[in-house]
Amino acid sequence: MLAEIITIGDEILIGQIVDTNSAFISKELNKIGVQVYQITSVQDDKTHILKALTNAKENADLIIVTGGLGPTKDDITKQTFCEFFDDTLVENTEVLKNIKHIFSTYIKREPLPSNLQQAMVPSKATILNNEHGTAAGMWFESNHKVFVSLPGVPYEMKALISNDVLPRVINHFNRPFIYHKTLLTYGKGESEIQEIITSWEEALPSSIKLAYLPSLGRVRLRLSSKGYDNDFLVASVDSQMDKLYTMLDDIAVGYEDETTIQEQISEILQKENATLSLAESCTGGSIAQEITAIAGSSVYFKGGIIPYATTLKSDILGVNSSLIKEHSVVSLEVAEAMAKQCRKLFDTTYALSTTGIAGPTKGDGFDEVGTVCIAIAGPQGITSEKFSFGKPRERVIKKAVNKAFEMVLKEISKN
Amino acid sequence: MLAEIITIGDEILIGQIVDTNSAFISKELNKIGVQVYQITSVQDDKTHILKALTNAKENADLIIVTGGLGPTKDDITKQTFCEFFDDTLVENTEVLKNIKHIFSTYIKREPLPSNLQQAMVPSKATILNNEHGTAAGMWFESNHKVFVSLPGVPYEMKALISNDVLPRVINHFNRPFIYHKTLLTYGKGESEIQEIITSWEEALPSSIKLAYLPSLGRVRLRLSSKGYDNDFLVASVDSQMDKLYTMLDDIAVGYEDETTIQEQISEILQKENATLSLAESCTGGSIAQEITAIAGSSVYFKGGIIPYATTLKSDILGVNSSLIKEHSVVSLEVAEAMAKQCRKLFDTTYALSTTGIAGPTKGDGFDEVGTVCIAIAGPQGITSEKFSFGKPRERVIKKAVNKAFEMVLKEISKN
Incomplete structure (x- = not known):
């Protein structure tokens, strides 16, 4: 119907x-x-x-x-x-x-x-x-x-x-069942993915529909089917999804229908009794906002700091100012120091930091607009990465937020 | 067309x-x-x-x-x-x-x-x-x-x-001009507003259309008109808007077509060389996120702290823990202390704080879900207010954010 x-x-x-x-x-x-x-x-x-x-x-x-x-x-x-x-x-x-x-x-x-x-x-x-x-x-x-x-x-x-x-x-109404399953990937464009999966896609039964949903560095692949036999529906879509996952193993982040990446992070942190804090510079509160939108986040999210002005990274967060002078405020070194200091200050299992140039002007960084460094500190040490997210501002912030959640999920899933 | x-x-x-x-x-x-x-x-x-x-x-x-x-x-x-x-x-x-x-x-x-x-x-x-x-x-x-x-x-x-x-x-295409002007009000419902402006509304020329747009404690009133004589259009809508503003003087916040409330705040703070910091508890970064979404916000926004866990309000922000014990973490006293400490810590002209119970559970507060206290500290002292925003969580957070921006605009417009 x-x-x-x-x-x-x-x-x-x-x-x-x-x-x-x-x-x-x-x-x-x-x-x-x-x-x-x-x-x-x-x-x-x-x-x-x-x-x-x-x-x-x-x-x-x-x-x-x-x-x-x-x-x-x-x-x-x-x-x-x-x-x-x-x-x-x-x-x-x-x-x-x-x-x-x-x-x-x-x-x-x-x-x-x-x-x-x-x-x-x-x-x-x-x-x-x-x-x-x-x-x-x-x-x-x-x-x-x-x-x-x-x-x-x-x-x-x-x-x-x-x-x-x-x-x-x-x-x-008498209604069929509709079943969707969506795989979240990052690292490859939709045409590259199509190239990899083309023979599988061509052999896909006509009752199952594949959609490519590219967005800000991620591509979601959705399989959909409908019918009156729910068990058959779920089994046939799931088995195709298993094949798809295997083909894209290196770029697959997880499934998205049941739980968002934020919810997955929430579940893992709660299960592990772990806590998280944030030092958000260029993302300006956007990561905290998405975390605290989820009910029950106060169990694992202890809080965050937004050291938007460069001086605050030293004054409040305690990052050595000579480090900032030496490597520039947008650098892996400063991102790592921010995450480390944040983890100490908030006394949390994990701490994530962002520092970057959202644009349109360059601010206190030396790099191009769109450069963002993200670091995550945890019991197993510190991981950091530097990205070029292009422009405009809105897109740089959103991409940094997406990437931050992916890094958190990866880090807390290590155990 | x-x-x-x-x-x-x-x-x-x-x-x-x-x-x-x-x-x-x-x-x-x-x-x-x-x-x-x-x-x-x-x-x-x-x-x-x-x-x-x-x-x-x-x-x-x-x-x-x-x-x-x-x-x-x-x-x-x-x-x-x-x-x-x-x-x-x-x-x-x-x-x-x-x-x-x-x-x-x-x-x-x-x-x-x-x-x-x-x-x-x-x-x-x-x-x-x-x-x-x-x-x-x-x-x-x-x-x-x-x-x-x-x-x-x-x-x-x-x-x-x-x-x-x-x-x-x-x-x-040969196109007419279309002109809208929107008045933002808060404090009265749409039917109350209609009651106040009814005789004016009935006398409104048929070429001008009035729309009521209620949303989360605010009502926006939009006047629209179109035609080929732009000067006449603007003059006739503006003169009706002046009458409307006068009738609703006590609940009018400002106009919304040209600039959003966030942009108005940005303009005033830049003009006055003033700075702002935030101590966001229940709003969890949402206010910072909206401020930093605007290009150039680093000029006046120095940063913020999200002391989500109650202990952090004392540990990092320096709010006296006996004050929290005595008045509860969601109280005007604590909100005011948070704003005051934040202003000191970040060394800003203004500091805004939020503390509340977004729900669905009560957390560390004594009050009902939906209770939020907001305070703003500035050169002229501290203003604070307590609100009941009902539920659900998403709506409580959004209403608190809206109210916070209104309080900031009011405070910085005092001079």
Whole structure:
């Protein structure tokens, strides 16, 4: 069965926000065997929304719409659904109760008339209770098609998808299984990889699809298949993936579907009762940010220091200033000293450091923009590497962060 | 004139990546007076792409397509364009030269046959040179419509949009001006704001459109208008914005179109020759990451410390441990001491601190999950505030980061 996602909002079409809702919904639908045929972002305009709904009905069995359910005048999704289904708005007592509850519990003031107005919903809709907000989710069935309308606020939408929409979709539709497995590689480009695996790729059964996803020095290789026999599906994709892994053994970092590299690091450090600290110069907190985004990171992540100004590398971190003078602030020697000092200062099992020139100007380094040194200190000593990440700034930082996580994973997996 | 963006790639439709290309393209088109009618994400499937191209041609004058131009077998955009325009692939010597140049300069190995294959392009296409990669951009004109095909790799696509596509669009189409102005507010919900501004909103000329954009404790109010008389456009929107600002004076933070709040902070600190440091506990590097994402931040950002473990707040930052014992690690007292110590340690004009419980578990704090204390120390003393940001973790961190930037902007704007 196929689904289409329609996101409503001028803010998407003028580039004021990035639509992250679609990726979340697609991922969740995929897990339960629903293939997303298309994602369409349309304006806050009745004619346009009606056209998108009509087109989506032709292509898909399930149409999920987000956005346009707010209390203000620019939100017109409910009225549009009324027109689409030849329906009228009626007050729903459950929704009204929820609105009053949200106001008394969280907002702590009396709802305004426009807030109470949100209890007016299309009479043909089954209501999905929004525990985090005042805009109700709605489920419509019409001619064997299902239409779902959800608020555009990500955390309200996410809760409705997980708690209400997915269980209902599972009940309502007969779905195949969809299985993906993704291999993360680094060190070779996609065409080089294709060269290595070409005869295997040509012999791949037509039921299994291979995709190459290059990004910032990494290439991810995704195998996908769908069908009604889940055991067969998993076995056939896994056996092909084993072959692929063997062919690419020297550049394979690991699998990415179940756990990200950050989560793998988190698991290993927790299992080993090991701790980590960071001395981030050119990455400016980006590595710490990704680590602390994971719940439970406080168990193994003790903290970090961002010695952005060169003098702070000596003043706070205690790197010998003559070392900086001798080798330049962006050097393997300074990166290693930073990692060593950081490990001592924070008293952790491992410490990672970054120092580099993110650009656009050269700062205090002698090297080209894009030069980054990364070091990791641990019980087995210090490893360091120097990279040329090119430009622009954003890309240099992101590549350094990726590489740092790869070095951490490699180092902590040594035992 | 209208544009449509089509992004091609199964990785978008299975939720493996978030499509950020569309937002970038939409924003850039908007600046030059091109309204994006729709964004459509489709699968790596010839029939589907052809259908999307056919539909887009009905709605828009300019169709920009990204993705599917790689050297591997899953990339089929060029073949699809050939079918759409009844065209064939021919070798282009300029593209071939660029591929060889990219390989010899950056990749430093001989191109493989599949790489050289990327020089085969539809004969009817005008080539847009991709200086960062081997996949050429393409510009097609057909029946007064323009189709542009770009690689999906963001930095390659961005350079092609800025250097080639936009100048060509400006030359090729007669476009109106589009003008947006966005007011950032915090402290009131969208319905409360609507209540305050309702009579003004009703009297707003129909040529000016108002949108409410609520997000994590902030509401952005965007006024938009388009037309061929730019001076009139700017004057009429600005004068309405002045009225709006006056009505919402107590909750207005500033405008957001030209500069983000991070950029505003950057400008003020540079102008005042002031410096900033950070002691981030619960935000775990997120504030530093946003500051250092801006080029030139090393001028005013000296660095930061992430004392994630409670003991580090005393050991490295020097907060009195009895203070932590007495008031709990998440308290205004500790936040203030952290900011004060950070300012001293990093020797900066301002220092900001965060301490809180991001969740899902309570950690070392006594308070509810979502409690965050933020303090800022500066030449005029210390300001601090305690917040309840609810849950989940991701939202708590993001809200704390937003609030921190607002507090910094407020503090440094005092003079």
